[in-house]
Amino acid sequence: MSTGTMSTGSTRTGTPVVRADNLVKTYPGGVTALNGLALTVEAGTVLGLLGPNGAGKSTTVKILTTLARPDSGTATVAGHDVLRHPGRVRRAIGVVAQKSGADPAATGRENLVLQGRLYGLRGRELNRRVDELLERFVLTDAARRMVKEYSGGMRRRLDVALGLVHRPEVLFLDEPTTGLDPEARTAMWDEITRLAGDEGLTILLTTHYLEEADRLAERIAIVDRGRIVVEGTPDALKGELRGDAVHLELRADGDRAALTAVLAGLAGLHDLAVDGRRVSVRADDGAAAVPVLLAALERAGAAVAAATVARPSLDDVYLRYAGRRFSEAEAEAQADSAGAGTPVQATAGGAR
Numbered sequence: 603m604s605t606g607t608m609s610t611g612s613t614r615t616g617t618p619v620v621r622a623d624n625l626v627k628t629y630p631g632g633v634t635a636l637n638g639l640a641l642t643v644e645a646g647t648v649l650g651l652l653g654p655n656g657a658g659k660s661t662t663v664k665i666l667t668t669l670a671r672p673d674s675g676t677a678t679v680a681g682h683d684v685l686r687h688p689g690r691v692r693r694a695i696g697v698v699a700q701k702s703g704a705d706p707a708a709t710g711r712e713n714l715v716l717q718g719r720l721y722g723l724r725g726r727e728l729n730r731r732v733d734e735l736l737e738r739f740v741l742t743d744a745a746r747r748m749v750k751e752y753s754g755g756m757r758r759r760l761d762v763a764l765g766l767v768h769r770p771e772v773l774f775l776d777e778p779t780t781g782l783d784p785e786a787r788t789a790m791w792d793e794i795t796r797l798a799g800d801e802g803l804t805i806l807l808t809t810h811y812l813e814e815a816d817r818l819a820e821r822i823a824i825v826d827r828g829r830i831v832v833e834g835t836p837d838a839l840k841g842e843l844r845g846d847a848v849h850l851e852l853r854a855d856g857d858r859a860a861l862t863a864v865l866a867g868l869a870g871l872h873d874l875a876v877d878g879r880r881v882s883v884r885a886d887d888g889a890a891a892v893p894v895l896l897a898a899l900e901r902a903g904a905a906v907a908a909a910t911v912a913r914p915s916l917d918d919v920y921l922r923y924a925g926r927r928f929s930e931a932e933a934e935a936q937a938d939s940a941g942a943g944t945p946v947q948a949t950a951g952g953a954r
């Protein structure tokens with residue numbers, strides 16, 4: 603990890619299999635997608651690149667998988683430079699893009715056979731590999747059906763199988779469970795855990811689901827506005843936050859400035875955020891803080907519908923390092939893309 607990115611958690615000793623330094627990428631129209639992004643993924647581990655829509659996750663994956671060139675910066679994958687030896691990189695990696703690469707008008711089996719041929723597999727070896735993958739991804743019974751008849755979960759499992767045909771060393775999974783129902787999502791999580799555990803694959807996974815990153819990744823790198831703002835193990839990231847998270851739900855939208863002024867004066871509270879009806883704050887002692895907060899809000903004329911006290915979550919980690927809630931960042935990204943061409947603020951959002 604290059605300087606400038608906060609890191610927390612155990613000291614790392616493994617070999618970096620993916621390494622990116624100071625990646626910068628600006629798209630035509632002036633959108634700065636990456637603004638000095640740096641990351642490493644060690645052999646046999648899962649790194650979760652976590653960030654809201656538009657944070658720069660897909661652009662990072664495109665550069666690391668040789669589908670896009672950075673304006674500046676360097677990256678190596680499996681020991682090969684992505685700009686100087688893209689062919690070597692491509693042979694070492696499997697890619698499961700956000701959009702399925704499978705041909706809907708072909709069967710699952712035909713898709714796998716074609717993919718295997720592209721990587722030079724032939725004859726019995728190819729058939730064996732295809733059968734093995736169909737079985738592992740529970741697609742044997744559906745192997746001779748057209749992909750357009752598959753459910754979302756079956757398609758996604760086929761996508762991962764396609765990415766694995768040539769036994770890659772590194773697997774890139776770009777939002778592997780977006781659009782899946784909860785059951786299919788859990789099944790995919792189990793499969794990813796198995797791939798990383800039993801097969802020692804190195805996996806870089808992008809997601810905008812906090813829960814997914816928490817569940818799957820040994821290390822999480824939080825990306826915001828084209829930079830990694832913090833990285834570490836999920837437990838270390840959460841452990842860095844002192845005290846409890848107190849979340850209050852107001853009966854009506856609060857006046858941000860007025861409520862902030864009232865609550866900022868209370869002792870033992872920090873990281874206050876007012877977002878519409880939601881008020882979040884960290885408290886050294888959450889249970890003791892609730893009555894104090896309720897009384898202060900009542901005095902300010904804000905009625906409270908619900909209050910919860912929780913141990914820190916990754917959402918709290920995001921708030922602390924990106925300076926806003928995940929949901930706010932997503933809404934901002936949507937507004938940005940609606941006003942196409944609006945440059946992403948290049949400097950905001952650093953670690954606090």
Ligand SMILES: Nc1ncnc2c1ncn2[C@@H]1O[C@H](COP(=O)(O)OP(=O)(O)OP(=O)(O)O)[C@@H](O)[C@H]1O
Nearest residue numbers: 629630633635654655656657658659660661662939
């Ligand atoms: N081809 C493109 N042309 C112009 N702008 C682009 C292009 N691709 C991405 N962007 C912009 O670059 C920024 C980063 O996009 P990117 O797709 O890398 O983010 P992301 O974190 O992967 O988000 P998502 O989860 O929505 O894919 C966004 O503001 C996006 O609108």
